Amino acid sequence: xxxxxxxxxxxxxxxxxxxxxxxxxxxxxxxxxxxxxxxxxxxxxxxxxxxxxxxxxxxxxxxxxxxxxxxxxxxxxxxxxxxxxxxxxxxxxxxxxxxxxxxxxxxxxxxx
Amino acid sequence: xxxxxxxxxxxxxxxxxxxxxxxxxxxxxxxxxxxxxxxxxxxxxxxxxxxxxxxxxxxxxxxxxxxxxxxxxxxxxxxxxxxxxxxxxxxxxxxxxxxxxxxxxxxxxxxx
Numbered sequence: 001x002x003x004x005x006x007x008x009x010x011x012x013x014x015x016x017x018x019x020x021x022x023x024x025x026x027x028x029x030x031x032x033x034x035x036x037x038x039x040x041x042x043x044x045x046x047x048x049x050x051x052x053x054x055x056x057x058x059x060x061x062x063x064x065x066x067x068x069x070x071x072x073x074x075x076x077x078x079x080x081x082x083x084x085x086x087x088x089x090x091x092x093x094x095x096x097x098x099x100x101x102x103x104x105x106x107x108x109x110x111x112x
Numbered sequence: 113x114x115x116x117x118x119x120x121x122x123x124x125x126x127x128x129x130x131x132x133x134x135x136x137x138x139x140x141x142x143x144x145x146x147x148x149x150x151x152x153x154x155x156x157x158x159x160x161x162x163x164x165x166x167x168x169x170x171x172x173x174x175x176x177x178x179x180x181x182x183x184x185x186x187x188x189x190x191x192x193x194x195x196x197x198x199x200x201x202x203x204x205x206x207x208x209x210x211x212x213x214x215x216x217x218x219x220x221x222x223x224x
Binding site: 041048059102 | 209
């Protein structure tokens, strides 16, 4: 079972460029999440979706957008990247009730 | 702001010793979860404790929850070098956003 798949694994992006981080799950989970992890700050929630067709803002949503057209996919878009968006990005999913969350392996993004 | 804060930030012990990590949170919760992260990898769920529970065990893991003090602890008994990782607590609140909010983590080093 693949679980959660993120792509790309890593990326160097020029400031001002746009990019979409991809996330796909095969567990038919209703809820999906995007987090960023910075040294010493743990994981911070960017956006989330409790079910297909709905999304919500997390702690640090500015500069990011998401869509949830179907159950399996939850892409994260940076419209115009800035250096402060350099981070490791994790996608996760969970079933109803936010019990155990399953995480992807992360995307390491460097904005230069 | 982060809901959970772990203490200590870093912990170094010898193999065979017990490791205790603490987590404090700010608002009332539905459940509290502990996750493990090996360097450069995604997070893996360890254990969940609900707000009406006080203690849970899973193998060498013991979790306690004190809702009056808004705190939890994770005890790893008879630690092994393979337990070396970062450990995070995460909470799901009773109201509002239905997503996991993470603390900043404890880095555990188990010396062989």
